[in-house]
Amino acid sequence: MRYIFRLLEDIVPVNADISFLPNAVRVLYVRNGGLTVETASSNQFHSAGSAWVGQDEVSYVVGPEGAEVLRWELVPETETHDxxxxxxxxxxxxVLNSFDIALDPANSWLLRCDQVTFPPGTVAPLHMHQGPGIRWVARGEIDAIGPGGVPKLHLPGDSFIENGIDEPVSARMHKEEDTAFLRGLILPRAVKSRSSTRFVNREDWDRPKRQVYHVHAERFFDLP
Structure with a gap:
């Protein structure tokens, strides 16, 4: 079955009316400010640097500083609204980014929001992931080399797609500053609490890794 996976940015000021979002598989990551995520069964306040994952109908209620939110969503390809x-x-x-993906309904899936931080000068060797995702650069820079060996420089505020298993990539980070990006990833449920990264070349399998991973939130979901 085919779906659309997308990343949006919502900037909600202090005096904004409550915003309503329909049912969808989604991540809400609070980049700045604070946000109460209301569902039919719960209210959860999230401060900057935290995330909510679910597939309920939700309402935004912002805190006294307003809120800047990164929102990843998985919707059917027949969805007509952006x-x-x-x-x-x-x-x-x-909308910051969007692409079409095929997900097998015979598999079970989870949605993860995490952050990866690299020390200056880190090189990420050729690798792949167990599912597709959209990255958003928080700081530093990423010179990513995708299929075909074509490099692409990503700066803070940029977003980019990695398709996962079928397209190994490598990357070089900023030489003098830490680099960090946030990810929304769609992964098999068996990857829960585990790294999704698989290094392609044997010499990289056991090499010490300099990057630091932090999972903000992850949750199983049912395909729409």
Whole structure:
């Protein structure tokens, strides 16, 4: 079955009306400010640097500083709306990235939001992941080399796609500063609490890794 996986940015000011989002498989990562995520059965406040994962209908209730939110969503390919907030005219909402993916309904899936931080000068050797995802660069820079050996420089605020198993990639990070990016990843459920990275070349399998991983949130979901 085919789906759309997308990343949006929502900037919700203090005086904004409550925003409503329909059912969808999604991550809400609070980049700045604070946000209460309301569902039919719960309220959860999230401060900057934390994430919520679920597939419920939700409402945004912002804190006293407003909120800047990165929102990853998985929706059926038949979805006609681009996902921007429709119920809060005082807010700003835009699509940062989007792509089509095929997910096998015979498999079980989870959605993960994590952060990877690299010391200056780190080189990520040729690798792949167990599922597709969209990255958003928080700081530093990533010179990513994708299929075909074509490099692409990604700076803070940029987003980029990695398709996972079928397309190994490598990358070089900023030489003088830490580099960090956030990811929304769709993975098999068996990867829960485990790394999704697989290094292609034998010499890299046991080599010490300099990067630091932090999983903000992950949850099993049912395909829409």
């Amino acid at each position: 996902g921007r907030l429709r119920s809060s005219p005082k807010s700003e909402s835009r």
